[in-house]
Amino acid sequence: MNVLGIETSCDETAAAVVADGRDVLSNVVYSQAIKHAPFGGVVPELASRCHLEALPDVIERAVRESGVGWEGIDRVAVTYGPGLATSLLVGLAAAKGLAIRINRPLTAVNHIEAHIYSIFIGCKTRRIENIAPYLCLVVSGGHTCLILIEALGKYQLLGQTLDDAAGEAFDKGASLLGLGYPGGPAIETAAAGHDASGITFPRSRPRKEICRITGLNPRLCFSFSGLKTALLYHLRDNPLPDDPQYRAETVGILAASYQEAIVDALVSPCETAMERFRIPISVAGGVSLNRRLREKLADLAGRFGVPFTPAAPEFCADNAAMVAGLAGAGRGLTGEDAFGADATPDLETGEIWYNLAQEAS
Ligand code: KG4
Numbered sequence: 001m002n003v004l005g006i007e008t009s010c011d012e013t014a015a016a017v018v019a020d021g022r023d024v025l026s027n028v029v030y031s032q033a034i035k036h037a038p039f040g041g042v043v044p045e046l047a048s049r050c051h052l053e054a055l056p057d058v059i060e061r062a063v064r065e066s067g068v069g070w071e072g073i074d075r076v077a078v079t080y081g082p083g084l085a086t087s088l089l090v091g092l093a094a095a096k097g098l099a100i101r102i103n104r105p106l107t108a109v110n111h112i113e114a115h116i117y118s119i120f121i122g123c124k125t126r127r128i129e130n131i132a133p134y135l136c137l138v139v140s141g142g143h144t145c146l147i148l149i150e151a152l153g154k155y156q157l158l159g160q161t162l163d164d165a166a167g168e169a170f171d172k173g174a175s176l177l178g179l180g181y182p183g184g185p186a187i188e189t190a191a192a193g194h195d196a197s198g199i200t201f202p203r204s205r206p207r208k209e210i211c212r213i214t215g216l217n218p219r220l221c222f223s224f225s226g227l228k229t230a231l232l233y234h235l236r237d238n239p240l241p242d243d244p245q246y247r248a249e250t251v252g253i254l255a256a257s258y259q260e261a262i263v264d265a266l267v268s269p270c271e272t273a274m275e276r277f278r279i280p281i282s283v284a285g286g287v288s289l290n291r292r293l294r295e296k297l298a299d300l301a302g303r304f305g306v307p308f309t310p311a312a313p314e315f316c317a318d319n320a321a322m323v324a325g326l327a328g329a330g331r332g333l334t335g336e337d338a339f340g341a342d343a344t345p346d347l348e349t350g351e352i353w354y355n356l357a358q359e360a361s
């Protein structure tokens with residue numbers, strides 16, 4: 001079955017055709033990053049306008065490059081949340097219209113679940129039944145959560161960020177350091193070859209009282225707002241030097257130290273979960289492109305003697321192959337439910353988390 005996937009939840013306009021839930025026939029991603037760069041982050045109104053302009057061509061290209069033609073498309077799939085409301089609306093409206101126009105069924109999928117599924121995209125030998133139960137760290141510009149995957153569609157939320165997402169921490173840090181947007185790749189590049197122990201940033205842990213409200217274990221949760229403030233105060237007390245060479249050196253050390261603090265804040269809850277479960281661990285989402293994060297997660301898995309199964313680099317950041325793949329694997333809303341689906345910005349809460357603890361009790 002060939003599924004045409006459409007993804008417009010944030011600032012990537014994407015379409016892809018995926019056969020049988022994992023063979024990628026085409027994968028087109030138009031990144032709007034350059035348009036949002038002057039603002040240091042994604043501007044929702046600008047994002048939806050760019051989606052409107054770019055989506056028709058992106059879809060056409062995905063179908064053309066797939067080689068199966070319009071008649072070879074068996075289903076249309078689209079993200080309906082979580083994400084930016086006005087961005088989601090563009091993809092959802094396009095997918096509904098398209099499905100009616102080509103007379104094919106529609107599937108509406110959850111963006112976080114698509115990221116979870118992305119570790120199977122383009123990877124012919126990796127099977128969920130061979131690695132489940134396993135942990136998945138989803139780290140992107142909008143989300144940071146640690147999930148226990150028991151099977152396809154059976155997920156337990158173990159922990160999540162209580163303030164900023166990891167990608168936001170990278171983006172805001174890069175902006176403070178004058179490194180531009182998107183911040184993750186900029187910080188990683190600036191940090192290369194520099195001493196990560198140059199400056200010790202706080203490894204803040206979520207406060208117990210906050211976790212009590214969410215019902216999550218604080219040791220499995222994430223917090224980045226203190227880190228961002230620490231960088232802000234550091235720069236206030238130690239302004240960057242004017243001399244270009246000395247300045248580049250200082251920014252490099254700051255970037256490496258800041259990156260290390262984010263990576264540690266991400267890996268520490270994974271380590272706590274690993275001590276408890278001792279199962280394979282995967283990572284997905286834009287921030288999972290970070291080499292230092294991959295290195296430390298691989299090391300963690302190695303120490304516990306379990307496999308590390310990250311998403312392939314081309315499917316880490318937002319893309320439509322993961323959307324088409326997930327729909328092809330049979331997940332998501334279908335039939336009337338898909339056509340009735342509304343753009344749902346806060347979809348993650350409660351929609352896909354299948355509470356294993358509740359079921360056991
Ligand atoms: O998954 P994604 O494309 O979009 C969302 O769903 O948010 O993730 C985008 C985020 C941005 O915050 C970007 O700075 C971050 O991923 N990112 C990275 C790297 N590449 C992208 N963060 C750290 N290191 C990278 N190499």
Ligand code: ZN
Nearest residue numbers: 111115140318
């Ligand atoms: Zn995403």
